[in-house]
Amino acid sequence: MPTLRSNLPPTSALAIARRAHYTALGIPKADWEKPKVAIVNTSSELAACFSHLDDVAARLKVELRDAGLLPFEIRTTAPSDFVTSAGRAGRYILPSRDLIVDDIEAAVEGAKLDAMICLSSCDKTTPAHLMAAGRLDIPTIIIPCGYQHSGLAEGREADIEEIFLHASKAAVTGESTDALEVLAEDAILGPGVCAGLATANSMHILAEALGMAMPRSAPVRALSAPMWDTVRRSAQALAALIDNDVRPRQIITEGSVRNAARAMLAIGGSMNTIKHLQAIAIESGLDVDVWEMYRSLGRETPLLCSVRPNGPRLTEEFEDAGGGATIIRELLPLLDGAQLTVSGATIAENSALAKPADGDVIRSIDDPFGTDPAISVLKGTLAPGGAVAKRPVPDPGPHVFRGPARVFGTREEAIAGISSGRLREGDVAVIRGIGVTGAPGLGLTSAFIFALHARGLAQSVALVTDGQFSGLVNQGMTVGEVSPEAASPGSPLGRVRDDDLIEIDVKRGAVDLLVDDAELAARPDYVPPADRDTGGGYLEQYEALVQPLSCGAVLCARPCPSKEIA
Template sequence: MRDLRSNLPPTSALGIARRAHWRSLGIPAEDLTRPKVAIVNTSSDLAACYAHLDDIVPVLKHELRARGVIPFEIRTTAPSDFVTSAGRAGRYILPSRDLIVDDIEAAVEGAKLDAMICLSSCDKTTPGHLMAAGRLDIPTVVIPCGYQHSGLAAGREADVEEVFLLASKAAVTGGPTDELEELADDAILSPGVCAGLATANSMHIIAEVLGMAVPGAAPVRAGSERMWDSVRRSAAALVDALEHDRRPRTLITAGSIRNAVRTMLAVGGSINTIKHLQAIGIEARVEIDVWEEFRVLGRQTPLLASVRPNGPALTEQFEDAGGAATVLRELLPLLDGDQLSVTGRTLAEVCAQARPADGEIIRPLDRPFGTDPAITVLRGSLAPGGAVAKRPVPDPGPHRFTGPARVFSNREEAIAGITSGRLREGDVAVIRGIGVSGAPGMGMTSAFIFALHARGLQHSVALVTDGQFSGLVNQGVTVGEVSPEAAAGGPLGKVRDGDVIDIDLRTGALDLLVDPEELAERPAFQPPADRDTGGGFLDQYEQLVQPLSCGAVLCARKDAGRCERETAAAPAGADIPILKEAP
C-alpha cells in the first residue's frame, strides 16, 4: 500500500495521542499503520429510509478488516423528506444536503482518514456523499442501500407517495379521510427509500452512472441478497481504489456527468437531480452547465423506461429487468464509454456485462416509450438561468400555455386564491420569493398543485415558481426552480398581476411578455418581513447559498468566484435538433 496520509509521525504529539485512543478501542499495535477508512453512516431512527443502515455497518466492517483496512464509523445528519419537512415548511430539507457534506468534511478531513465508503439512502444523502467525495477527493465508494417494499408491490392499495398525495388532496377539498390511516399502515412494509423513481432512487442510479458505485448497484431492494452482494463488492472496490489511488475527480468528470444527464432523461428521473448534479460538479471542480446539458440533451434522448410516478412499471420490475446497468447498455451509443468506474473498468466494459433490454419494462434505443423529454429545462426572459418542468411518459400535452399572471408570495396564499376566485382558468399562478435564498432553503409548492388537481384545474391553470415541487407532480404545465430567483433580483420578482407569461415546453421557452424598458423601471423584489427563519441554521444558509445555476452549494464569499455563474438569456431551443416521434 502506498504512503497513507493517516500515518502521522508515530511519536509526534498527535501521532501518540491517536495511538492512545485507537489502542484503547482494541486496534492491535501492528495494525495502526494500515489504511483507515470512514464508514459514513447517515442513519436515524426517524424514518424507514434509514432503519437498516446500522445492520450494514458490522458486515461492512468485517469485509474491510478482512482486506487489511481499519474501518471507523462516523455519523451525519439524516433528513427524510416525509418526516423532517414538518418544521418551517420543509425548508430544512435542501440545506441538510450541504450540512451532510460539512459533517463528512469535519470528521474525515479532520482525522485525515484515507478513504470513505458511504451508506446512501434518502434523497439528500446520496448527493451529499457525492459532493463530499468531490470536495475531499479521497478514494470513495457510494453504496445505494435500497428501496422499501411498498404496499403497491405487495398487491395492496398504496405506497407512501400515494398516501401523501391522497392526504394532500383531502386537506384541500375537505374530502373523506376515513381510509387514510389504514392505507398508511400498509404503505411501507420494509426499511428503505420510497419505492418509486423519485429523487432517492434517481440519485442511487446516478452514483452508479458516475462510476462512484459498483456496477449493478441500483436500484436494489433494501435487505435483499443483491444489496448484500453490493455491500461486499463495494468493500473490495474501495480497497482496490486505495491501492491504485483512484480518486473521485478521476471519475466525476464532464463526461460522466453528461452520461448521468442522459440516463436521467432516459428513465424520467427526478427533477432534483439537476441541481444535485450541478452541485456535485462544483465540488469536484468540473466545468459544466448541467442545466444546459438537460436542456439540449432532453430533446435528443429517447425514453427507455416508464416507471412510477412517470408510468405504470414498479421499481421492482425495473430492477428485475436489469435496472441502471441495462439502461446504460442500451444508451451506450449515446454515452461516453471511456469514463471510468471505481472498479477501474470503463463504462463500455461494464455495459458489456449487462443484460439487454427486455423490450417491455426497458426498451431499446430504436423502440422507445417516447421522444418528448420527461424533464424539460426552459430558458428565456423570465428564466435566464433556467427553470424545470416534469412531464409524464408518454406526454399527452398540453405543451404550451400563455396567460395572465396572478402573483402570490406563498403556497397558502395561492391555494386561497383558488377558493376565492382570484385564480381562474387560463391564469398563470406565480409563487415567488421561496427560492434557495428567498425562503431560505426552497419552499415547497406541491400542496398548491394538488389543490389544482383536486379542483380539476391542473390543465387549465399553469404554475411558475422559484420554489420546488414533489417528483409526484408530472401533469399540467408546472414550472419550478426559476433562476435567478426573485430574491436574487431575477425577473420573476418584477412580475405583476396581468403580465402575460408564455410557456412553451416544446421549444423550452419561458418568457415574460413585458417591454424590457418597462420591466427595468419596476422596483426590485422585497422579501416579506415576517419570514420565519428561526435565527439559526437557515439564516446562515441564506447568507452562504449560491444560485441554483451553481447547484445551490454553499460558499463563504459571494464574490469568491468558485460558485457564481452569470447566465445570459439563452435561445429557447429552436436550434436544438429534435428526435423524431417514436413509433
C-alpha cells in the same frame, strides 16, 4: 500502496494520543497502520429510509476488515422529505444536503482518514455523499442502500407516494382521511427509500452512471441478496482504489457528468437531479453547465422506461429487468464509454455484464417509450438562467400554456387563492420569493399542485415558481426552480405583476414574460418580507452562503465558478 495520510509521524503527540484511543477502542496494534476508512452512515430513527443502515454498517465493517482495511463509522444528519419537511415549511430539506457535506468534511478531513464508503439512502444523502467525495477527493464509493417494500408490490392499494398524494388532496378538500389512515399502515412494509423513480432512486442510479457506485447496484431492494452483494463488492473495490490511489476527481469528469445527465433523461428521473448534479460538478472542481446539458441532451435522449411516477411499472419490475445497468448498456452508443468507474473498469466494460433490454419494461434506443424529454429545462425572458418542468412518459401534452399571472408570496396564499376564486382556469399562478435565498432554503410547492388536482384545475392552471416541488410531480404545466430567483437583483420573476401575460412552451423549451423590456426594467426589484421565519440559526447561515441554483445551490463564501445568468 501510496503513503497513507492517516499514519502520522510516530513520535508526534497526535500519533501517540491516537494510539491511546486505538487501545481503548480495542483495535489491535497490527491494524494501526492499515488504511483507515470512514463508513459514512446517515442512520436515523426518524424515518424508514434510514432504519436499516446500522445493519448495513455492521456487515460492511466485516467486509472492509476482510479486505485489509480499518473502518471507522461516522454519523451525519439524516433528512427525510416526509419528516424533515414539517418545520419552517420544508425549508430545511435542501440545506440539509450541504450540512451533510460539511459533517463529512469535519469528521473525515479532521481525522485525516484515507477513504470513504458512503451508505446512501434518502433524497439528500446521495448528492451530499457525492459532493463530499468531490470536495475531499479521497478514494470513495457510494453504496445505494435500497428501496422499501411497498403495499403496491404486494398487490395492495398504496405505497408512500399514493398516501402523500391523496393525503395532500384531502387536506384541501376536507374529505375524510379515515380510509387513508388505514392504507398508510400498509404503504411501507420494510426499510429503504420510496419505491419509485423519485429523487432517491434517481440519485442512486445517477451515482452508478457517474461511475461512483458499483455496476448493477441500483435500484435495489433494501436488505436483499443483490444489495448485500453490492456491499461485498464495494469493500473489495475500495481496497483497490486505495492501492492504486484512484480518486473521485479522476472519475467525476465532464464526460461522466454528461453520462449521468443522459441516464437521468433516459429514465425520466427526478427534476431535482439537475441541481444535485450541478452541485457535484462544482464540488469536484468542474466548470460545466449541467442545466444546459439537460436542455440540449433532452432533445436527443430517448426514454427507455416508464416507471412510477412517470408510468405504470413498479420499481421492482424495473430492477428485475436490469435497472440502471441495463439503461446504461442500452445508452452506450450515446455515452462516453471510456469513463472510469470505482469498479476499476470503464462504463463500457461494466455494461458488457448488464442484461440487455427486455423490450417491455426497458426498451432499446431504437424503440423507446418516447422522444420528448421527461425533464425539460426551459429558458426565456422570465427565466434567463433556466427553469425546469417534469413531464409524464409518454407526454400527451398540451405543450403550450399562455395566461395572466396571479402573484403569490407563499404556497399557502396560493392555495387560499384557489378557494377564494382569485385563481381561475387559464391563469398562471406565480409563487415567488421562496428560492434558495428568498425562502431561504428553497420552499416546497407540492401541496399547491395537489390542491389544483383536488379542485380539478391541474390542466387548466399553470404554476411558475422559484421554489421546488416533489420528484413525484409530473402532471400539468408546472415550472419550478426559476433562475434568477425573485430575490436576485434584476430578476424578471421578482418584477412580475398580476395580469402580466406568461407563455410556457415545453416543446420549444421556453418560458417567457410578455412585458415590454423598458416597462419591466422600470419596475422595482422584489424585496423579501421582513417577517420571514428563519429561526435565527442554520437557515440564516445558509442564506448568507448559498450560491444560485445555476451553481447547484452549493455553500460558499465566495462566488462559485459559474455565475448566475441574468
